[in-house]
Amino acid sequence: MANLKDAGHLFRMAAVFVVGIVLFLVLRGIFVPRSFGQYGHYRGAALAEIASKPIMFAGHGTCESCHIDVQEVKSKGVHARVACESCHGPLAKHADDPTALQPPKLDVAVLCVRCHEANLAKPKAFPQVVSAEHSGGVVCDTCHKPHSPRIADADTASAENPSGDSK
Amino acid sequence: MNITRRRLLYLLPAAAIAWDSLIAGAPEAAPNYNMTDHWWGLLMDITKCIGCGTCVQACQAENNVPDGYFRTWVERYHVADWSIENPIVDSPDGGKHGFPPLETEGGKSFYVPKMCNHCADSPCTQVCPVGATFVSPDGVVLVDQKYCLGCRYCIQACPYGCRFLNPETNTASKCTLCYHRINKGLTTACCETCPTGTRQLVDLKNPNDPVHKFIETHSVQVLKPHLATQAKVFYYGLDGSVR
Numbered sequence: 034m035a036n037l038k039d040a041g042h043l044f045r046m047a048a049v050f051v052v053g054i055v056l057f058l059v060l061r062g063i064f065v066p067r068s069f070g071q072y073g074h075y076r077g078a079a080l081a082e083i084a085s086k087p088i089m090f091a092g093h094g095t096c097e098s099c100h101i102d103v104q105e106v107k108s109k110g111v112h113a114r115v116a117c118e119s120c121h122g123p124l125a126k127h128a129d130d131p132t133a134l135q136p137p138k139l140d141v142a143v144l145c146v147r148c149h150e151a152n153l154a155k156p157k158a159f160p161q162v163v164s165a166e167h168s169g170g171v172v173c174d175t176c177h178k179p180h181s182p183r184i185a186d187a188d189t190a191s192a193e194n195p196s197g198d199s200k
Numbered sequence: 201m202n203i204t205r206r207r208l209l210y211l212l213p214a215a216a217i218a219w220d221s222l223i224a225g226a227p228e229a230a231p232n233y234n235m236t237d238h239w240w241g242l243l244m245d246i247t248k249c250i251g252c253g254t255c256v257q258a259c260q261a262e263n264n265v266p267d268g269y270f271r272t273w274v275e276r277y278h279v280a281d282w283s284i285e286n287p288i289v290d291s292p293d294g295g296k297h298g299f300p301p302l303e304t305e306g307g308k309s310f311y312v313p314k315m316c317n318h319c320a321d322s323p324c325t326q327v328c329p330v331g332a333t334f335v336s337p338d339g340v341v342l343v344d345q346k347y348c349l350g351c352r353y354c355i356q357a358c359p360y361g362c363r364f365l366n367p368e369t370n371t372a373s374k375c376t377l378c379y380h381r382i383n384k385g386l387t388t389a390c391c392e393t394c395p396t397g398t399r400q401l402v403d404l405k406n407p408n409d410p411v412h413k414f415i416e417t418h419s420v421q422v423l424k425p426h427l428a429t430q431a432k433v434f435y436y437g438l439d440g441s442v443r
Binding site: 051052055056058059069072073074075076079080082083084085086087088089090092093114115116118119122123147148150151152153154155156159 | 209213215233235247248250251252254261262276277278298301305309310311331332333335336342344345346347376381383384389393394395396397
């Protein structure tokens with residue numbers, strides 16, 4: 034017993050350690066989010082947070098579910114694989130509620146040359162024009178219809194439409 | 201209540217358990233999306249890129265990227281002669297509004313779209329001191345905006361220069377491979393709007409993905425392969441001058 038009485042300072046030391054460890058666990062419980070370490074050394078909940086951000090571009094599949102007529106014209110032309118929102122811009126809000134946001138009017142003078150202005154770095158097979166010399170100031174969509182821009186295609190399309198023939 | 205030393209010792213662990221179960225809610229899972237079924241990457245077909253900058257604009261619109269900062273950008277390379285060690289590279293405003301005409305003729309010139317390579321063994325995630333950036337189970341390198349301190353270690357560590365400090369949040373920011381879109385079965389904003397099909401999202405765990413098949417059967421290259429970062433943005437038609 035005499036020995037234990039002398040060892041009192043050791044018990045006090047041990048008590049300090051226990052308090053320290055408990056305090057550590059409490060603070061850890063408060064400050065470390067529960068999902069930390071769920072998948073790795075990071076907060077697992079961050080994945081769901083990043084995944085829940087709003088979408089701006091609806092995707093051409095969504096557009097085509099309503100605008101079937103445009104899709105039909107486009108699918109036969111050389112712009113078949115150009116997505117709607119490449120030119121029309123982000124329209125997820127319009128897809129959610131067509132009345133909420135009307136697509137803005139497009140400026141062909143800007144849009145067409147964004148891709149088709151001649152530049153030596155572009156692939157040689159890609160159709161390019163020097164816009165200043167190409168049309169003499171006539172706006173692109175006077176001749177080229179953006180959804181099916183090849184002039185021969187456009188001619189047959191406009192010849193077909195007034196007569197009402199589908200083919 | 202009279203709190204004695206003994207009672208405090210009982211109370212503290214109880215408080216810890218209470219905090220743990222009450223404060224931190226369980227994370228919500230994305231419906232119909234199983235992370236372990238995917239391993240995302242991207243194909244860049246350089247032979248198709250026309251440097252229009254649509255991808256850069258789309259990325260900015262989709263992800264609210266501040267002006268002057270880029271999660272993706274397009275570079276124009278010009279190699280005047282045989283020396284691929286000395287290309288002339290320009291990228292005015294990230295190529296967002298296209299490129300001015302080339303002044304020098306001859307040699308070869310081409311566009312190279314760049315973005316986060318979503319490395320499987322990424323240097324940026326390894327240096328983060330707080331676990332704020334990580335490779336997700338589906339192979340996307342992401343930043344936890346709530347956990348990031350803004351210390352910039354990751355920005356220095358990225359060998360591709362794909363990270364920046366967002367001046368609005370003062371946290372590291374980068375391409376998320378449109379994680380919020382690919383979770384819902386959509387493609388990324390840049391792939392969606394690319395008019396020539398230069399950019400194509402690929403699921404490296406899906407053997408039936410046509411882009412996966414393309415990578416499997418064609419000569420592709422990643423950027424800076426000597427760094428062994430296990431980059432997952434594959435370039436088709438890449439010239440040796442590209443850094």
